[in-house]
Amino acid sequence: MSGTFVNEKLTVLYGSQTGNAQDLAERIWRESKRFHFAGTGEEPDNMKQFWKFLLRRSLPADSLKKLNFAVLGLGDSSYVKYNFVAKRLNKRLGQLGAHQLIPIGLGDDQHDLGYDGASDPWIEALWINALNAFPLPQGVSPLDRNQPVVPRWNVTSKLCLEPKSVNKQQSLYYSTRTSKEFFVTIIDNVRVTTDDHFQDVRLIKLKTNGQEYNSGDVVVLRPRNLPSQVAEFQRILLENDVDIPPETIFNLSERSSDFPVPPHLQGPISFQQLCEEYFDLTSIPRRHTFSILAQLTDSEIEKEKCLEFTTAEGQDDLYNYCNRPRRNITEVLEDFRHATKNITKDILFELLQPIKPRDFSIASSCRYHRDEIHILVAVVKYKTKLTKERLGLCSNYLADLKSGDEVSVWLKKGSFKFPLNPEDPAIMVGPGTGVAPFRNFIFQRVNEGVASADNLILFFGCRSRCKDFYCKDEYESLQDEGMLHLICAFSRDQDDKIYVQHKIAENAKEVWRALATRRAHIFVAGNSKNMPQEVRSAFARVCVEEGGLDEEKAEAFLAQMEKTNQYQTETWS
Amino acid sequence: MDNIKSGDKILVLHVDSADLTDLQAELNSKSANTTTSLIGNIEGINEASFDGVIAYKVPEINDFQKVLSSLKPGGFLILTQSSSDSSQTELNLQIGGFVRVAASNAGEYKQFVCFKPTYTAGSSAEVELLKEVLVWKLSQNVDEDIIDADNLLDEEDLKKPAAESLRVCGTTGKRKACKDCSCGLAQELEAETTSAAPPPKSSCGSCYLGDAFRCASCPYLGMPAFKPGEKVKLILNE
Numbered sequence: 129m130s131g132t133f134v135n136e137k138l139t140v141l142y143g144s145q146t147g148n149a150q151d152l153a154e155r156i157w158r159e160s161k162r163f164h165f166a167g168t169g170e171e172p173d174n175m176k177q178f179w180k181f182l183l184r185r186s187l188p189a190d191s192l193k194k195l196n197f198a199v200l201g202l203g204d205s206s207y208v209k210y211n212f213v214a215k216r217l218n219k220r221l222g223q224l225g226a227h228q229l230i231p232i233g234l235g236d237d238q239h240d241l242g243y244d245g246a247s248d249p250w251i252e253a254l255w256i257n258a259l260n261a262f263p264l265p266q267g268v269s270p271l272d273r274n275q276p277v278v279p280r281w282n283v284t285s286k287l288c289l290e291p292k293s294v295n296k297q298q299s300l301y302y303s304t305r306t307s308k309e310f311f312v313t314i315i316d317n318v319r320v321t322t323d324d325h326f327q328d329v330r331l332i333k334l335k336t337n338g339q340e341y342n343s344g345d346v347v348v349l350r351p352r353n354l355p356s357q358v359a360e361f362q363r364i365l366l367e368n369d370v371d372i373p374p375e376t377i378f379n380l381s382e383r384s385s386d387f388p389v390p391p392h393l394q395g396p397i398s399f400q401q402l403c404e405e406y407f408d409l410t411s412i413p414r415r416h417t418f419s420i421l422a423q424l425t426d427s428e429i430e431k432e433k434c435l436e437f438t439t440a441e442g443q444d445d446l447y448n449y450c451n452r453p454r455r456n457i458t459e460v461l462e463d464f465r466h467a468t469k470n471i472t473k474d475i476l477f478e479l480l481q482p483i484k485p486r487d488f489s490i491a492s493s494c495r496y497h498r499d500e501i502h503i504l505v506a507v508v509k510y511k512t513k514l515t516k517e518r519l520g521l522c523s524n525y526l527a528d529l530k531s532g533d534e535v536s537v538w539l540k541k542g543s544f545k546f547p548l549n550p551e552d553p554a555i556m557v558g559p560g561t562g563v564a565p566f567r568n569f570i571f572q573r574v575n576e577g578v579a580s581a582d583n584l585i586l587f588f589g590c591r592s593r594c595k596d597f598y599c600k601d602e603y604e605s606l607q608d609e610g611m612l613h614l615i616c617a618f619s620r621d622q623d624d625k626i627y628v629q630h631k632i633a634e635n636a637k638e639v640w641r642a643l644a645t646r647r648a649h650i651f652v653a654g655n656s657k658n659m660p661q662e663v664r665s666a667f668a669r670v671c672v673e674e675g676g677l678d679e680e681k682a683e684a685f686l687a688q689m690e691k692t693n694q695y696q697t698e699t700w701s
Numbered sequence: 702m703d704n705i706k707s708g709d710k711i712l713v714l715h716v717d718s719a720d721l722t723d724l725q726a727e728l729n730s731k732s733a734n735t736t737t738s739l740i741g742n743i744e745g746i747n748e749a750s751f752d753g754v755i756a757y758k759v760p761e762i763n764d765f766q767k768v769l770s771s772l773k774p775g776g777f778l779i780l781t782q783s784s785s786d787s788s789q790t791e792l793n794l795q796i797g798g799f800v801r802v803a804a805s806n807a808g809e810y811k812q813f814v815c816f817k818p819t820y821t822a823g824s825s826a827e828v829e830l831l832k833e834v835l836v837w838k839l840s841q842n843v844d845e846d847i848i849d850a851d852n853l854l855d856e857e858d859l860k861k862p863a864a865e866s867l868r869v870c871g872t873t874g875k876r877k878a879c880k881d882c883s884c885g886l887a888q889e890l891e892a893e894t895t896s897a898a899p900p901p902k903s904s905c906g907s908c909y910l911g912d913a914f915r916c917a918s919c920p921y922l923g924m925p926a927f928k929p930g931e932k933v934k935l936i937l938n939e
Contacts, residue, residue: 183847463911
């Protein structure tokens with residue numbers, strides 16, 4: 129076994145907002161060790177600056193001729209600009225003379241297996257081609273595929289004898305919070321759909337200290353696992369003789385400089401805090417999780433199954449077992465008890481993913497709704513073939529919050545840029561909770577005294593006028609005062625389905641007038657799937673029927689609007 | 702020994718000719734053109750005349766330069782030494798001018814594989830140092846002329862993936878039998894093509910293991926794993 133050969137230096141650069149890219153970067157780094165690459169991973173401090181530099185016209189076409197590269201993008205094909213960042217980067221690097229090892233990988237959240245659908249084959253291809261470019265010399269072979277997973281951090285623990293030494297009320301993230309974080313208090317948390325409607329949607333009002341925000345801005349918070357989820361997780365551990373009392377204090381230390389302990393995990397933390405705030409007990413296990421379980425289990429039959437789930441051929445089965453029914457890590461641990469019983473504290477940090485912060489479009493205007501932030505939350509609850517109901521982590525956490533509860537949040541710029549000139553109409557298409565950023569903008573214009581039915585056109589869609597037409601009273605009273613033109617599509621109030629796109633067609637004349645004679649901006653927000661595409665087609669038809677453009681020109685017109693940010697989309701799944 | 706190609710000129714350096722029988726046989730099988738020499742006689746060897754040198758069980762090499770010069774550019778050296786003699790060897794090889802040095806263990810011996818560089822001493826290649834310095838000078842906040850990033854995308858890039866490509870075959874609802882199927886599903890699936898009568902129902906042996914092991918007709922699908930013999934209430938689905 130060679131201990132001294134070191135292959136080329138491999139640098140993994142990642143830009144990660146939700147932790148997905150970082151997760152993949154870590155995986156690539158781990159696997160590169162099999163081929164003796166000297167790997168480092170880096171998150172460029174300033175992606176924008178890096179990109180702007182690469183775009184310089186003065187860079188010669190051979191600037192990067194000594195560079196071998198491969199790009200993997202993590203995108204979502206329900207977005208118009210699907211993986212555009214990765215595609216542009218890939219092109220530009222090639223233009224500058226860099227040598228592309230393998231074609232670009234296009235991870236797609238819409239794939240049944242999520243990003244793994246594209247990244248698994250891309251990573252396989254990467255190693256094959258990297259080894260062609262940098263072959264291992266004689267006597268040096270790649271390390272075995274199923275390398276033992278080494279926990280990234282060392283964990284020591286002690287039972288906390290004085291419960292007061294760790295402030296139970298204090299969040300794990302409290303002492304390392306940034307200056308942009310602040311506390312809000314729940315004013316109220318009201319269900320705005322009727323009880324007989326299938327979906328529970330809340331309008332949650334948060335009391336701030338006057339923090340300012342603009343239309344389109346987003347509030348970010350960290351959800352916690354529900355008490356029932358925490359109890360269930362701890363029960364499953366205990367049942368399998370993994371006895372970690374909730375008051376146990378964990379102390380983490382670094383094993384390698386490649387994986388420093390993040391600031392918020394550096395102090396003493398209790399197991400209870402980790403279970404409530406850090407470990408995502410609802411995350412769906414991935415391929416790598418099963419490598420770890422295979423390593424842990426002492427049952428041959430379990431080991432065989434787990435290893436199967438790590439192979440390319442086993443991905444169909446993995447999908448059927450985990451992704452399709454949305455089976456979470458807690459449930460998998462219950463199923464694979466011979467692995468669970470061998471869990472050690474340090475391995476927990478490999479098995480479980482950290483809870484990611486979640487974004488919500490702010491539905492209030494900071495001027496009109498003084499000292500308040502409102503959010504619209506659809507509580508995610510649905511059945512799959514699993515007996516137990518599926519619960520969305522964040523929405524159910526929020527649903528349980530009561531008046532007086534405190535939450536730590538911070539603000540972020542959203543993607544929407546609303547028109548600054550009050551003369552410019554805003555045509556807003558926001559079915560369901562998509563309406564949130566529009567309520568923000570509408571009340572901002574109301575507060576500025578410039579709101580009118582000419583410059584605020586809202587297409588709102590829901591199932592029924594009397595079930596889920598939330599904020600109805602507000603909109604109708606604004607409409608009565610001539611401050612808003614509200615057009616509703618109630619999909620199930622009649623035999624045939626009426627959606628927002630049908631209403632756009634119905635109001636073609638007004639829409640065209642706003643587009644052609646006044647600089648109207650179009651905004652589309654809401655739950656993805658087909659809606660954005662249908663809406664866009666409806667606008668294209670308006671251009672054809674009212675504007676007399678042919679189909680090609682209508683398409684070019686809309687494309688130009690998208691390019692200049694006059695047509696903006698923000699959708700989520 | 703994979704470095705050796707048929708017809709290669711190989712120089713074998715050794716201490717004791719008795720060691721060589723196996724090695725000689727292997728070299729003959731590869732149709733290598735072999736010359737052997739005692740390690741002490743290396744002075745007389747011609748320059749740049751060998752595709753590879755095999756230094757077999759030699760305690761030390763005094764003059765790596767000589768070995769290097771006997772190789773053609775790109776040629777290899779395979780050096781086998783007892784582990785006790787080899788502590789400084791890797792360093793000496795690198796200082797001696799060999800590249801891509803790899804060490805491995807071969808029983809109580811250490812084996813080193815390395816190569817003579819493909820460039821020869823005295824050759825030159827242009828190094829564009831100055832140009833690179835100018836290009837990569839990162840001037841902060843200078844509003845440089847940049848290209849339009851949208852022009853980087855072409856027709857292909859604007860395309861969305863086909864819906865079928867996003868699906869995993871599992872959604873076609875394939876029925877699958879457990880490994881040690883005792884409930885008859887495996888037979889049923891096999892018999893499907895010949896349309897035999899469905900076999901009698903009997904309890905599946907894998908139910909308690911959890912969904913990952915259950916067959917498609919298992920009544921416990923959707924429920925967690927349980928201990929064999931444990932009484933589990935079946936929740937009737939609608």
